[in-house]
Amino acid sequence: MCGIIGYVGYRDAWPIIIKGLKRLEYRGYDSAGVALVDQGMHIYKSAGKVSHLEQAAEGSDFNGHTGIGHTRWATHGVPSDRNAHPHSSGDGQLAIVHNGIIENYATLKEELVGRGHTFISETDTEVLIHLIEDIQQEERVNLAEAVRLALTQVVGAYAIAITNAAHPKQLIVARKGSPLVIGVGENEYFIGSDASPIIEYTRNVIYLKDREIAIINGNELVVKTIENEIQTPYIQQLEMRLELLEKAGYDHFMLKEIHEQPRSVKDCMRGRIYPLEGNIQLGGIKDYGDKLRQAERIIIVACGTSWHAGLVGEYLIEEFARVPVEVEYASEFRYRNPIISEKDIVIAISQSGETADTMAAIRLAKEKGATIFGICNVVGSSIPRLTHAGVYTHAGPEIGVASTKAFTGQVTVLTLMALYIAQLRGTIAQNKLVQLLTELEEIPALIEQCLTTDEATRYIANEIKDVRNCIFLGRGTGFPVALEGALKLKEISYIHAEGYPAAEMKHGPIALIDEEMPVVVIATKNASYEKVISNIQEVKARKGKVIAIVTAGDTEVRKMADFVLEIPAADDAFLPLLATIPLQLLAYHTALLRGCNVDQPRNLAKSVTVE
Numbered sequence: 001m002c003g004i005i006g007y008v009g010y011r012d013a014w015p016i017i018i019k020g021l022k023r024l025e026y027r028g029y030d031s032a033g034v035a036l037v038d039q040g041m042h043i044y045k046s047a048g049k050v051s052h053l054e055q056a057a058e059g060s061d062f063n064g065h066t067g068i069g070h071t072r073w074a075t076h077g078v079p080s081d082r083n084a085h086p087h088s089s090g091d092g093q094l095a096i097v098h099n100g101i102i103e104n105y106a107t108l109k110e111e112l113v114g115r116g117h118t119f120i121s122e123t124d125t126e127v128l129i130h131l132i133e134d135i136q137q138e139e140r141v142n143l144a145e146a147v148r149l150a151l152t153q154v155v156g157a158y159a160i161a162i163t164n165a166a167h168p169k170q171l172i173v174a175r176k177g178s179p180l181v182i183g184v185g186e187n188e189y190f191i192g193s194d195a196s197p198i199i200e201y202t203r204n205v206i207y208l209k210d211r212e213i214a215i216i217n218g219n220e221l222v223v224k225t226i227e228n229e230i231q232t233p234y235i236q237q238l239e240m241r242l243e244l245l246e247k248a249g250y251d252h253f254m255l256k257e258i259h260e261q262p263r264s265v266k267d268c269m270r271g272r273i274y275p276l277e278g279n280i281q282l283g284g285i286k287d288y289g290d291k292l293r294q295a296e297r298i299i300i301v302a303c304g305t306s307w308h309a310g311l312v313g314e315y316l317i318e319e320f321a322r323v324p325v326e327v328e329y330a331s332e333f334r335y336r337n338p339i340i341s342e343k344d345i346v347i348a349i350s351q352s353g354e355t356a357d358t359m360a361a362i363r364l365a366k367e368k369g370a371t372i373f374g375i376c377n378v379v380g381s382s383i384p385r386l387t388h389a390g391v392y393t394h395a396g397p398e399i400g401v402a403s404t405k406a407f408t409g410q411v412t413v414l415t416l417m418a419l420y421i422a423q424l425r426g427t428i429a430q431n432k433l434v435q436l437l438t439e440l441e442e443i444p445a446l447i448e449q450c451l452t453t454d455e456a457t458r459y460i461a462n463e464i465k466d467v468r469n470c471i472f473l474g475r476g477t478g479f480p481v482a483l484e485g486a487l488k489l490k491e492i493s494y495i496h497a498e499g500y501p502a503a504e505m506k507h508g509p510i511a512l513i514d515e516e517m518p519v520v521v522i523a524t525k526n527a528s529y530e531k532v533i534s535n536i537q538e539v540k541a542r543k544g545k546v547i548a549i550v551t552a553g554d555t556e557v558r559k560m561a562d563f564v565l566e567i568p569a570a571d572d573a574f575l576p577l578l579a580t581i582p583l584q585l586l587a588y589h590t591a592l593l594r595g596c597n598v599d600q601p602r603n604l605a606k607s608v609t610v611e
């Protein structure tokens with residue numbers, strides 16, 4: 001997810017764009033750049049934050065009343081000056097900024113290279129501006145028409161803004177799948193990925209719809225569809241406070257990120273699953289097919305929530321690909337002189353890509369000859385540069401310290417990897433793969449349904465907000481979910497919480513059960529359902545308070561639990577992607593009721609870069 005901004009009007013564009021980019025920095029901060037139109041196109045861009053760009057551009061005279069800006073969350077191409085937006089056409093007359101992913105950029109790039117275009121960056125965005133330039137020249141049409149024709153060839157998501165040196169008062173924007181807002185001022189227009197950079201100048205906004213293009217020429221604004229149908233733009237009044245805008249109207253980044261999960265899981269699967277063909281494409285590791293076929297063991301190293309995702313990976317890889325998997329805390333793995341061979345594959349999981357212990361574990365495994373794959377969220381961070389290959393989660397920036405959408409992104413990648421390796425090793429029947437991929441494609445919609453437990457979790461949070469301890473229980477893939485739910489609760493509400501395999505209760509923890517001890521049980525319909533019911537009865541017999549995550553329509557558990565949270569039925573393999581959602585919400589609401597700082601809990605950091 002990136003932030004884009006634009007301005008055309010009577011004011012100097014530079015200060016408006018730089019200030020606006022700072023408002024959008026929560027959307028991505030790998031690199032930043034500005035294009036100004038003033039007797040030609042002037043582009044200033046650099047890796048790093050907006051403040052770095054400001055310093056780098058210090059002393060330059062920034063004229064121009066039209067401009068565009070971008071703060072990047074890298075998806076294609078590592079964070080660098082070269083890959084920073086804006087990108088320009090071959091003749092330097094056009095500049096573009098883009099938020100989204102163009103899935104067919106490689107094919108388009110190949111065709112353009114064949115027609116003599118040369119490229120500077122590794123980005124999909126640069127391909128788009130060259131395609132527009134190519135169409136403008138080949139079809140002899142104006143820029144707006146060239147943009148429209150180009151977008152009919154694009155597969156993927158975009159919000160774009162384009163400036164034109166030949167027409168300094170022109171600004172062309174378009175969107176499909178990524179947000180874009182137009183601010184309508186007095187003799188001036190603003191554009192932004194959301195309204196946060198616009199609100200201080202005007203509250204009159206137009207939310208461009210999918211497949212719409214807006215062409216601004218000085219004071220004139222025309223909106224049309226990609227199908228060339230003129231639209232009447234609807235101008236509405238912005239009521240929201242600026243501070244809320246950066247959180248897209250949510251009170252906290254964590255809540256926003258919990259609610260982003262239908263989209264982030266969908267983005268994670270985008271371009272990677274083909275259910276009808278029963279096919280999975282993981283471009284990041286496609287060159288390691290032999291290694292995966294011959295692997296005798298897979299070792300997963302990670303910390304915290306990422307380690308919980310690794311446990312889910314263990315269940316799924318062993319279940320589908322029949323390869324032995326060991327999941328290690330990176331901090332333990334690195335110090336215990338582990339036995340590693342060239343036949344081992346190590347998967348390092350890290351949202352930030354900067355966790356010191358995980359990096360040390362990677363270095364150790366690499367020295368001992370293992371093949372290392374990374375599963376990271378931050379493109380171009382340290383871990384992807386350390387590993388041989390990897391798969392990004394594409395969850396977008398996760399600002400809340402408590403990991404939520406990154407976890408479901410990691411679990412999604414591990415699910416894809418398990419099925420991918422199973423396909424390579426021939427351990428899964430094609431019809432089973434088709435069935436699972438067809439179900440997996442529906443998971444974002446099922447996550448949406450899980451989010452409707454928000455009200456119920458708020459109610460339950462009020463019941464448990466003053467407890468001092470809490471236990472989470474699960475079996476099978478429900479066990480890592482129990483661990484993750486306990487971590488969420490403890491790290492943001494400061495209630496002591498532990499996760500256990502449900503069967504472990506009688507080996508000690510049951511001594512803790514009394515009326516003061518809420519027990520959260522993952523009790524969805526699966527092979528161990530009856531056994532979990534016995535565990536619930538054991539808890540109830542000791543006056544424990546049971547909060548059960550159940551499959552929608554369950555009547556059995558409902559009779560014995562104090563509270564139930566319903567999630568839709570799905571294959572057991574996908575349970576972690578669903579059951580985790582109400583536990584994230586429960587932790588969020590409990591922390592809020594306890595007056596805790598949800599986005600920045602005490603003693604914690606978003607990335608633990610120290611050992």
Ligand code: AGP
Binds near residue numbers: 303306353403606
């Ligand atoms: C999870 O909510 C925590 N913020 C923490 O456990 C985190 O998962 C852990 O520090 C690992 O971070 P990483 O994924 O960036 O490596």
